[in-house]
Amino acid sequence: MRLKGLVFEQVAIGDEIPGLVVGPVTLQDLVEWCGAENDYLNIHYDEVAAKASGLPGCVIQGTYKLGMLGRMVTGWLGESATLRRIGVRYRGMDFPGDRLTCRGKVTNKYIKDNENCIELELWTENQRGEKTVEGTAIVTTPD
Amino acid sequence: MEQERSHLGELTSQIGKEAPARSEEVEKGAIRRFVNALGDHNPLYEDEGFAKNSRYEGLIAPPLFVLTLNRERRPQIDNRLGKGAVNAGNDFEFFCPIRPGDVITSKRKLADVKERAGTLGRMFLLTEETTFVNQRGDRVATGRWTTIVHEGHQQKEPV
Numbered sequence: 001m002r003l004k005g006l007v008f009e010q011v012a013i014g015d016e017i018p019g020l021v022v023g024p025v026t027l028q029d030l031v032e033w034c035g036a037e038n039d040y041l042n043i044h045y046d047e048v049a050a051k052a053s054g055l056p057g058c059v060i061q062g063t064y065k066l067g068m069l070g071r072m073v074t075g076w077l078g079e080s081a082t083l084r085r086i087g088v089r090y091r092g093m094d095f096p097g098d099r100l101t102c103r104g105k106v107t108n109k110y111i112k113d114n115e116n117c118i119e120l121e122l123w124t125e126n127q128r129g130e131k132t133v134e135g136t137a138i139v140t141t142p143d
Numbered sequence: 144m145e146q147e148r149s150h151l152g153e154l155t156s157q158i159g160k161e162a163p164a165r166s167e168e169v170e171k172g173a174i175r176r177f178v179n180a181l182g183d184h185n186p187l188y189e190d191e192g193f194a195k196n197s198r199y200e201g202l203i204a205p206p207l208f209v210l211t212l213n214r215e216r217r218p219q220i221d222n223r224l225g226k227g228a229v230n231a232g233n234d235f236e237f238f239c240p241i242r243p244g245d246v247i248t249s250k251r252k253l254a255d256v257k258e259r260a261g262t263l264g265r266m267f268l269l270t271e272e273t274t275f276v277n278q279r280g281d282r283v284a285t286g287r288w289t290t291i292v293h294e295g296h297q298q299k300e301p302v
Contacts, residue, residue, distance in 0.1 A: 022182075029180070032176075032179070032180045033180045033181075035176060035180070036173075036176045036177045036179070036180035036181075036211065037177075037180075037210055037211050037214060038211055038214040038215075039214050039215070062230045062233070063210050063230075063233065064180075064181075066207065066210070066233055067177075067180075067181045067183075067207055067210065068181060070181075070183075070205060070206065070207040071181050071182070071183040071185075071205070074183075074185060074205060074206065075183075075185065079187065079197050079198065080198065082237075083206050083237060084236065084237055085234070085235065085236045085237070086206075086207070086234075086235050087232070087233065087234035087235070087287075088232055088233055088234075089231065089232040090229075090230055090231055090232060
C-alpha cells in the first residue's frame with residue numbers, strides 16, 4: 001500500500017474529502033471496539049442492560065464513530081500531512097444494523113506560524129439521513 | 144432544590160482537581176486491536192518497512208489511539224454519574240505521535256461544569272480533560288470528554 005501526500009495548493013475550500021461507508025455495523029463490531037478501547041460499558045452489547053438504561057436497544061459507541069472519522073481524515077492526509085485537532089459532538093444514536101457514512105468538507109485554509117492549515121467539517125450520517133455526529137478537524141501540510 | 148444547588152456547588156469546587164496519574168506502556172498488540180476494530184489499515188501503523196522509510200522513521204499509532212489510554216474496564220455506567228449520563232462530545236489536540244513501546248502518563252482532571260436548562264429539567268455538562276505525556280516528557284495529546292448529566296440522577300465523586 002502506498003500513501004499519497006496531501007498537497008496544500010491542490011486543496012480548495014468547499015472540497016469534499018473521500019468519504020467512508022461503514023457497515024452495516026454489527027454487534028460484534030461493537031464488542032471488538034469495547035476490547036480495543038478497554039471500555040466494556042454494557043449498553044453497547046447487552047440488550048437487557050441497554051433497555052434498563054432507557055435506551056431502545058444497544059447503541060453504537062460515540063467513540064467508534066469518532067474513530068471512523070479519524071480513519072477517514074488520516075487516510076486522506078497520507079504520509080506527509082498531520083492531524084492536529086479533531087472535535088465532535090454526538091447528536092444522535094445509531095444502532096447495530098445501521099450503515100454509517102463518514103463525510104468531510106474543507107471549510108477553510110490558511111497559513112499560520114509558517115504552517116499550512118486546513119480546516120474541515122466532519123459528520124456521520126446513517127441510512128435514515130440523520131447526522132448523528134458533527135465535528136471539525138484541523139490538519140497541517142508541509143510546503 | 145437546595146440540595147441540587149449545593150450539589151452543583153460541590154462539583155464546581157472540584158474543577159481543576161487531578162485524579163491520580165497513570166503510566167502505561169503502548170503495546171503493539173493494543174495498536175493492532177485498535178486498527179483492526181476500525182479497519183484502519185494504514186501502513187504507518189502496520190508496515191514496519193514502510194514506516195521506517197517514512198518521515199516518522201518507524202511505526203506509529205493512530206492519533207486517536209489516546210482514546211484507549213487511562214481507561215477503566217467498566218461494565219456499567221459510572222456510578223459517579225448515574226443513569227442519565229450521556230457522552231456528549233470529545234475534543235483532541237495532538238502534539239507528537241505515539242509509538243509502540245512508549246510509556247504514556249495520563250493526568251485527568253475535571254475541567255469545567257456548566258448548567259443548562261433542558262426540556263426535561265436542568266442538566267449539567269461535565270468536561271474532563273486528560274493530558275498525555277510520553278517517557279521523554281513530550282506532550283503527546285490533550286483530550287476532553289464532555290458528559291451530559293440530567294437532573295434528578297444521583298451524582299457522586301466527580302473525579
